[in-house]
Amino acid sequence: xxIPLQELAGRVPQRWRRRVPMGLRxxxxxxxxxxxxxxxxLAFPTRVNLGSGWDNRPGYLNVDLxxxxxxxxxxxxxxxxxxxxxxYEEVIAQDILExxxxxxxxxxxxxxxxxxxxxxxxxxxVPDLEALLRWLQQDDTAERHREIMHFLFGTQAYNGxxxxxxxxxxxxxxxxxxxxxxxxxxxxxxxxxWEGEGFARTDxxxxxxxxxxxxxxxxxxxxxxxxxxxxxAGEAELLLYADAATPYTLELTLETGSVQVTGVGIDRALSxxxxxxxxxxxxxANRLRFVATELQxxxxxxxxxxxxxx
Ligand SMILES: C[S@@+](CC[C@H](N)C(=O)[O-])C[C@H]1O[C@@H](n2cnc3c(N)ncnc32)[C@H](O)[C@@H]1O
Numbered sequence: 655x656x657i658p659l660q661e662l663a664g665r666v667p668q669r670w671r672r673r674v675p676m677g678l679r680x681x682x683x684x685x686x687x688x689x690x691x692x693x694x695x696l697a698f699p700t701r702v703n704l705g706s707g708w709d710n711r712p713g714y715l716n717v718d719l720x721x722x723x724x725x726x727x728x729x730x731x732x733x734x735x736x737x738x739x740x741x742y743e744e745v746i747a748q749d750i751l752e753x754x755x756x757x758x759x760x761x762x763x764x765x766x767x768x769x770x771x772x773x774x775x776x777x778x779x780v781p782d783l784e785a786l787l788r789w790l791q792q793d794d795t796a797e798r799h800r801e802i803m804h805f806l807f808g809t810q811a812y813n814g815x816x817x818x819x820x821x822x823x824x825x826x827x828x829x830x831x832x833x834x835x836x837x838x839x840x841x842x843x844x845x846x847x848w849e850g851e852g853f854a855r856t857d858x859x860x861x862x863x864x865x866x867x868x869x870x871x872x873x874x875x876x877x878x879x880x881x882x883x884x885x886x887a888g889e890a891e892l893l894l895y896a897d898a899a900t901p902y903t904l905e906l907t908l909e910t911g912s913v914q915v916t917g918v919g920i921d922r923a924l925s926x927x928x929x930x931x932x933x934x935x936x937x938x939a940n941r942l943r944f945v946a947t948e949l950q951x952x953x954x955x956x957x958x959x960x961x962x963x964x
Contacts, residue, residue: 699715732762747777763830899936
């Protein structure tokens with residue numbers, strides 16, 4: 655990734671810049687503007703908000719391509735040359751990865767991985783291509799199709815506001831693994847966005863396995879006491895994405911309901927309580943299908959609820 659001329663000039667020590675004849679210096683400034691003041695990453699927090707847009711977050715180093723968003727650092731998320739390796743505990747990338755060209759996706763993910771300290775967390779959000787295609791098939795009005803095109807291709811208000819890459823849960827897991835992340839977990843938000851996290855991989859661990867809470871599973875909910883749970887519809891799919899064939903124990907606590915689980919060589923009825931499912935995962939996608947044997951009816955909850963996992 656070429657370093658912008660001004661950023662390059664900003665890195666040249668002042669005493670060397672002064673050696674450039676005054677006339678030439680003035681002409682360069684007229685043409686390219688003043689070199690930016692040196693950026694000191696140590697003066698900013700150890701959390702980074704990439705492609706911050708109008709969502710500048712306190713407590714984060716906000717980075718965007720465009721000055722008009724007033725980020726802390728104007729920069730390209732594909733090459734964050736001003737930021738040191740391994741310094742950051744968290745990188746968030748909300749609605750940004752799909753704005754990069756397809757070939758730049760692995761480049762950017764590796765760059766974000768470079769920033770993180772061992773075990774550091776990447777949290778990201780991208781549109782779910784499969785959900786949008788499903789919506790297109792389900793709806794027959796031009797108005798709705800136009801709206802879905804907006805979700806697919808971006809707002810397109812300025813350079814950097816176009817979508818160039820599409821994702822499925824499977825593809826996103828694979829890209830994250832390739833870039834050096836592990837313990838990837840993704841869930842669907844608002845029926846059409848993948849949202850989730852991965853952690854900077856530490857050496858020596860086994861093949862990473864991503865948990866993709868697919869159609870039918872709702873977002874994790876959190877109680878004030880620190881507990882958390884996830885509701886599911888009458889039918890739901892969990893996709894386990896493995897880089898290599900591996901034994902894997904899936905630990906689940908079924909809190910409410912009863913459910914039949916099939917796939918990955920198992921066919922088991924689960925009743926409330928703790929369960930450990932011993933699975934032999936194949937390389938790639940392993941799909942577990944959960945079918946509730948009865949539906950739950952919660953007052954003031956419009957979702958179809960089949961069962962609840964702790
Ligand atoms: C859809 S907005 C998301 C803004 C914010 N993260 C949010 O969730 O509200 C995408 C942002 O990514 C920025 N962007 C696009 N390509 C970029 C790049 N290569 N480097 C840095 N920022 C980029 C755009 O300028 C824009 O502000």
